[in-house]
Amino acid sequence: MGDFDFSIIAANWRFLAEGLRYTVQVTLTAMVGGILLGTLLALMRLASLWPLRWLAAAYINFFRSVPLVQVILAVYLILPLLLQFLTGRLIPIGADNSAYFTFTIFEAAYYAEIIRSGIQSIPRGQAAAGYALGFTYSQTMRLVVLPQAFRNMLPVLLTQTIVLFQDVSLVYAIGATDFFGAADKITQRDLRPVEMYTTVAVVYFVLCFALSRLVKYLQSRIAIIR
């Protein structure tokens, strides 16, 4: 003890920043894509046609029952084979791109359950009022139910996104270089684990804490007056 050397951070900051940028990109992609796909899944789960309900339930239950790291690996290994089978050509996707896809489809399952409960939290009379005015199903959802549901869900959706942000570190399993992966690689080479991992932990903490403060702020800004 006593001989901490934080110069290792300064010397490698560019590499670390690249990793952080990748982490943020995967997070944002999976958030936007996951919420879109999750909304579709939630609406399917609440549909009156049983095949739609069944399909959505199967999707959600499957992804919620499998460890994320395993899905990351499976997609990385299987997706190229699948694409080759479909197109007849070998398309190299690479670990980086594979992660965008994996996180989107995986997070969609979690977002879907949040969105489903958000939709169910809106009184049935609201949808009835929409239909009574002549709205179609999609108008009733777009104009009446979802805007209210998303306001209610926002804190939980963003909390899930914070978890997602941290989970991106699991791409180490396929060798992609996210923020944590970058730190890990530098550590393997320069053997300064304590300084490096401490710094990484502090950055994660600061970013996640700031995000959760943002959640609180947004919550008060867009609350519906009842």
Added chain:
Amino acid sequence: MIAINNVSKWYGDFQVLTDCTTRVAKGEVVVVCGPSGSGKSTLIKCVNALEPFQKGSVVVNGIAVEDTKTNLPRLRAQVGMVFQHFELFPHMTITQNLTVAQIKVLGRGKEEALDKGLKLLDRVGLKSQADKFPGQLSGGQQQRVAIARALAMDPICMLFDEPTSALDPEMINEVLDVMVQLAREGMTMMCVTHEMGFARKVAHRVIFMDQGAIVEDATKDDFFGKPHSERAQNFLAKILQH
């Protein structure tokens, strides 16, 4: 205008409506009353197909609502409905509540919709509240906005599902006044309500329901003068005591 023919409805094995038949003519005001759980609200919701039913037929302005080929959104846009719990959209201002369906369903321009909405808001005495949110208004005010929202669609008839049941007593009259005025202007109305004073003032006919069936369907004078069924007599005796 509205023809309800032998409508029956079940929730699983439980029958909630039994062979209900009645008519509402153009310009007629019909009050539906009866004890809670008697199927009044369910029946009125069958008129614009918010509640599906398994047997019988409901014809509104010549169109059968149970027909799978019927364009339900178009039909519903012509039938105004006012709910027990107002059901204004809480994330929209009063103005937006009044205009959204005019714009999205009827395809009116923003200016035209706003003009119409504000005129009706003035009519229910709430012009000054246009930019507020529903949560900032009292129950009685919200229900008056809800009536204005339905009227903004230029409905051919209006359905009221216990419009005053969720209101504090001192707010009931402000809503009833709007309804009375509407009735006197010749609007076709079907109202589920316990407000017998309202029924006496403007109803042409009164329907009394019990256990999912229409027990009494009489002109106002007959209903209040000499109801046929014992069940209706008892009901009237109880609610007219005070």
